[in-house]
Amino acid sequence: MSRLWLVGFCFFALAALACGQQAGTMQAETHPKLTWKQCSGAGSCTAQNGEIVLDSNWRWLRKDDGGYSNCYTGNTWDAEACPDDASCAKNCALEGADYSGTYGITSSGDSLTLKLVTGSNVGSRTYLMKDEETYQVFNLLNKEFTFDVDVSKLPCGTNGALYFVEMPADGDKGKGNNNAGAKYGTGYCDAQCPHDLKFIAGEANVEGWEPSEGDKNSGSGKYGSCCNEMDIWEANSMGAAYTPHTCKKEGLYRCTGTECGDGDERYSGVCDKDGCDYSHYRLGATDYFGPGKTVDTNSKMTVVTQFVGNPLTEIRRFYIQNGKQIDNSVVSVPGVSNYSSITGNFCEEYKQVFGDQNSFDADGGLSEMSASLGRGHVLVMSLWVDFAAHMLWLDSSYPTDGDPSKPGIKRGECATSSGVPADVISQNADAQVVFSNIRFGDIGSTTST
Template sequence: MLRALVTLSVVALVRGQQAGTVTAETHPKLTSQKCTTSGGCTTLSTSITLDANWRWLHTTSGYTNCYTGQTWDSSLCPDGATCASNCALDGADYSGTYGITTTGTALTLKFVTKGTNTNVGSRVYLMASDSEYQIFNMKNQEFSFDVDVSKLPCGLNGALYFSQMDADGGMAKYSTNKAGAKYGTGYCDAQCPHDIKFINGEANVDDWTGSDNDVNSGTGKYGSCCDEMDVWEANSISSAFTPHPCSEGQVRCEGDDCGDTDRYSSVCDKDGCDFNSYRMGDTTYYGEGLTVDTTQPFTVVTQFFTADNTTTGALSEIRRLYVQNGQTIVNSKVNIAGMDALDSITDDFCAAQKTAFGDTNDFATKGGLSKMGDAFDKGMVLALSIWDDHAAQMLWLDSAYPLDKDASAPGVKRGTCATTSGVPADVEANNADAQVTYSNIKFGDIGSTYA
């Protein structure tokens, strides 16, 4: 789950539903390619938009902030619907304010950008047009991209993933949402995040409480849940790919449905079924100078196989491979007692992993790979981001986690970072120049996107 951290002087950067007019919204171009095995690759005129959570939210007829720091203006936002009517989110200065730049097929996200305000992290979505997200159904398809994680240390995450969002950002469903996908609305994920300022066209003002370790964030009564396919969560130390199915599509949740007191009561599988090479027992596969050398760019290829090898069949396997310096690198194999030398995600792999690590198999409870495939049938949106973790210091990705388990127990160690690493205040102060670059996004038939 991501959040925006901004040191404010004049504006507050948050999520809203009306469209403002102070700054024109111009989407940076980021071309991608659709590929077939018979016809090669065709370039698409895609672009990106900034998530509404990072935007300035102000009155529709002026410059008054609707939200500042951790607080809603109660006169403008006494309830969710009134707030949606009174408040507008505005266009973005992508490079100047947010450190987001594109050149042809490449997108660079800087971690900390200092200007009039200080911006930390960002999340953007791939757009098919000026008003709709690019929609993906990856069943019996593959997705590839190049990535440079060399400037991502412990505690940071350069994430590329699919969320089961509406193509128009929720405009058709919710009459109070006048901004739509153009302004990055409609976010949801499998963690059912409560820090989203607007959900289903209404402000999340009920029971809003400021964060105790983030001066520009808080949580409301509601969360926004949906299926999530984490194609890539990584820094220069560790990486993982993880499906997170949900028992239903995008939904505004509260209480038990969000998993607030018991994560397994949630409508979504918050744990997911991850393949992290280090966690799965190969500690020499991914990292600086290793088989996949994170000091240099490389290509990440993810293949989504169905049971009958058609685009309508049930999703049955997710495979991974890499290409670096002209060499194709097969995925690492599991080296865990009680598990076969597996190298891909299947329902059997997930069941064996949960047993070996002593984890609850909520993945199976929420429908497993077949349910993940159902989300692709509905269509999913591509998100690309850089973030630090105020909840768990990113230890679940690159260190030993959870902290109350013996680090030598199977599945606890996920990377070489210290358990004291990843503290956001430290990362933001000491690694302000961190960044990630994604490029050459391609999707299409199995075997068509890489040489």
């Protein structure tokens, strides 16, 4: 997911939950059902019976010895069960999830609701399944992806995200010691090469694990999990962006050292962490998206994204709200042409004016994004808070020591003091995002019904 200048990427659950590689037997895994539509031609859409699965990083991880002892508690591994990466994957089991009771994840028909706070749990990351054992894979080239979303209960500092990543359809089941697979939400990767994943490519991430100072239930290991990423939707009620991120590797790649692009080596890694972001507010359309604005975040909206060409040449966006189509915002930044979509020229031009390093083009640009989308992506839907940068890159001024009058610094109207996870959690326990009416098909086919 797009986090400009963000050092790392994490989704954090504040419950004592974790992830693993063996399939547990203590609690059954029952996926919530979610229907969506496959469309072709004008108005010809067929309902698909999908399922939702919770990412493995949120799950109870216990010793696979018939008892109830944890392999991971708080942000620390059990030394006996996890002396090394390979042994840990053999010794620990992922358990089934209580989706609504523990995680605040509910579905009804074609609607999925993700709650921010449920008991001691915060946030979640979910994937759309083709069947009980396999993620649904989409090829977006020359296609259109449409969904409805309600962000009215998402304040500053939250992110209700819908995006695609080039993760394996089987969750890397059978690789290393991964016997759980997609059924238990394994195999995640993205362009931030996250180190907080406790298992990557069938092995644990125990080596070099450092507990987080800010989050009592998270940490980071030696390895990161990298892959191409297409952020269709990163948003709360105050800001929104859509962003392609490219990588120099195909599929899930377990990185280490410089290739992860951590810290000062951000632009030396295998993935473009900045991406080519189309952020309405950052690009000068300050009255376009938000409460009472052109796209009014007080009400549900339809989000339409079109992937033009094979190979890909353009990524278009428009909205539908209250029965009316709202064309995408137009760039209004001195020195940048009046673009209204993502193209190669748009990325090159705005990054030069903003003074951003163009790692997107350096890592392959739309050409590499096209190749990745052609190989197929998995749909991710999530809700999270940001311990690293407080989501200021989405809805405020970032970096905070930058001049807000400088092009590209101001991304929304949230205060630079906003987004502190402890504050967001305590003050907005009722925050939630609702995704519904997902449609996918030929360009022009998903909005005619």
